[in-house]
Amino acid sequence: MILKTNNALTAMFLLLITVLPGCSRTESPRDDGKSTDPSNQTEESTVADHADADRSTGGRIPVIATYSILGDWVGRIGGEHVRLTTLVGPGGDAHTYEPTPQDSAAVADAKVLFENGLGFEGWLDRLYRASDSRATRVTVTEGIQGRMLYDSHGHSETDPHVWHDPQFAIEMVQSIAAALIKADPAHADDYQKNADAYVSELQELNTWIQGQITSLPESRRKLVTTHDTFGYFAERFGFQVSSVMGTVSSEVADPSAAQIAAIIETIRREEVPAIFAENILNPQLTEQVAREAGVRIVPTLFTDALGEKGSDGESYVQMMRSNVTKIVESLK
Numbered sequence: 040m041i042l043k044t045n046n047a048l049t050a051m052f053l054l055l056i057t058v059l060p061g062c063s064r065t066e067s068p069r070d071d072g073k074s075t076d077p078s079n080q081t082e083e084s085t086v087a088d089h090a091d092a093d094r095s096t097g098g099r100i101p102v103i104a105t106y107s108i109l110g111d112w113v114g115r116i117g118g119e120h121v122r123l124t125t126l127v128g129p130g131g132d133a134h135t136y137e138p139t140p141q142d143s144a145a146v147a148d149a150k151v152l153f154e155n156g157l158g159f160e161g162w163l164d165r166l167y168r169a170s171d172s173r174a175t176r177v178t179v180t181e182g183i184q185g186r187m188l189y190d191s192h193g194h195s196e197t198d199p200h201v202w203h204d205p206q207f208a209i210e211m212v213q214s215i216a217a218a219l220i221k222a223d224p225a226h227a228d229d230y231q232k233n234a235d236a237y238v239s240e241l242q243e244l245n246t247w248i249q250g251q252i253t254s255l256p257e258s259r260r261k262l263v264t265t266h267d268t269f270g271y272f273a274e275r276f277g278f279q280v281s282s283v284m285g286t287v288s289s290e291v292a293d294p295s296a297a298q299i300a301a302i303i304e305t306i307r308r309e310e311v312p313a314i315f316a317e318n319i320l321n322p323q324l325t326e327q328v329a330r331e332a333g334v335r336i337v338p339t340l341f342t343d344a345l346g347e348k349g350s351d352g353e354s355y356v357q358m359m360r361s362n363v364t365k366i367v368e369s370l371k
């Protein structure tokens with residue numbers, strides 16, 4: 040048995056798992072918010088099997104997706120040919136995520152690592168280096184011009200929330216397919232077929248959203264959320280957006296009293312009928328702002344992560360349909 044002990048974390052994890060024979064790395068049900076592609080769940084694998092990468096993966100290529108939405112896309116395109124590990128699972132906040140020893144082990148073993156980029160996964164460079172990974176990193180937003188946001192002090196940051204625009208989702212799905220074809224040319228036809236079918240679904244989704252939004256008068260297209268996650272959605276579908284925290288990252292947890300007063304004033308001035316909670320964030324602050332502004336707080340939107348299995352946001356397409364339905368119903 041050849042064990043790759045690339046760093047202390049991996050070594051520690053392998054030690055831990057060695058004393059728990061029969062424990063599988065990615066397939067066992069987890070309580071830490073991780074998810075594994077359901078199509079991979081039938082196959083058990085142990086650390087011992089990893090001595091032979093081909094045997095342990097049944098010929099599947101080990102791939103990583105940094106967060107759940109990306110994981111959904113990679114699973115759709117990779118299908119039975121990939122063994123997928125998603126680092127930040129449903130409901131998880133990738134902006135503030137803290138990688139685990141299991142993540143380090145998975146990244147060390149991966150052949151391809153898919154990431155959003157645009158500053159979304161600030162913890163990833165360190166994880167990649169620490170795990171001594173040789174995985175090919177694929178930034179799925181490469182080639183997409185990220186929008187910039189400027190705060191009142193003149194600081195600018197790139198907005199990473201590209202997935203809320205289905206047209207950009209199509210570009211990212213095509214990048215995923217190209218990367219898988221390059222990494223595993225033997226299954227190129229399947230990857231291309233999966234990508235073509237999924238792109239049709241995304242085009243359908245885009246048309247459906249446009250139809251739904253048309254029913255909402257322009258003066259009502261005002262989205263207030265906890266953090267600035269809907270910028271690309273707003274640009275594509277003609278919304279005004281603002282957020283309680285006023286940042287594209289959820290990292291700054293405590294906006295000042297002045298910031299909160301300013302957002303409440305905006306909500307009143309713009310006659311925003313409702314504000315939205317987000318599945319990745321504690322709704323407390325948003326509830327407070329809604330109360331003080333005298334507006335409704337409405338059903339939670341899936342913003343930076345999918346919903347749990349069985350929820351109405353368990354896939355990207357479902358999440359988008361659910362969000363748009365809630366937005367249109369709440370703002371009408």
Ligand code: ZN
Binds near residue numbers: 200266287288289343
């Ligand atoms: Zn975000």
